[in-house]
Amino acid sequence: MATCDTCGNDYDKTFTITRGEQSGTFDSFECAIHAMAPACAHCGCRIIGHGTESGGAMYCCANCARQAGETGAVDRS
Numbered sequence: 001m002a003t004c005d006t007c008g009n010d011y012d013k014t015f016t017i018t019r020g021e022q023s024g025t026f027d028s029f030e031c032a033i034h035a036m037a038p039a040c041a042h043c044g045c046r047i048i049g050h051g052t053e054s055g056g057a058m059y060c061c062a063n064c065a066r067q068a069g070e071t072g073a074v075d076r077s
Contacts, residue, residue, distance in 0.1 A: 006031035042068045 002014040004027035011027040019036060026032040037046040041057035042064035052059050052073055059065040065073035 004028070004031050006035045040064050 001010050001012045002025050003010050004014060005024045006026060009027045014025050014027050015032075016023060016025050017032050017036060022036065024032065024035050026035070033046050033048055037048055038051070038058045039045065040047055040051070040060040042059055045060050047058055047060050049060075052062055052065050054065055054070040054073060057065075057068065057070075059068065059070070059073070062073035062075040
C-alpha cells in the first residue's frame with residue numbers, strides 16, 4: 001500500500017498525478033486538489049475548472065479577476 005502525500009492515509013488504491021515537474025501520490029481527488037490545484041489570486045479557493053489567467057495570476061472566475069483590477073475579464077453569458 002502507498003501513503004497519501006496530503007493526509008497520510010495508507011491506502012491500497014492510491015494514484016499518482018504529475019503536472020510538469022511536480023508529482024504526488026493521493027488517496028482521493030480531494031487530497032490531490034488540495035495539494036496541486038492552483039489557488040485563486042483573489043479569493044484563495046482552489047481552481048478545479050478552467051478559471052481565467054491575467055497578468056500572470058490565476059483566478060477562479062472573471063468576477064474575482066475584476067475584483068483584483070483586471071478590467072478585461074468577462075464571464076460567458
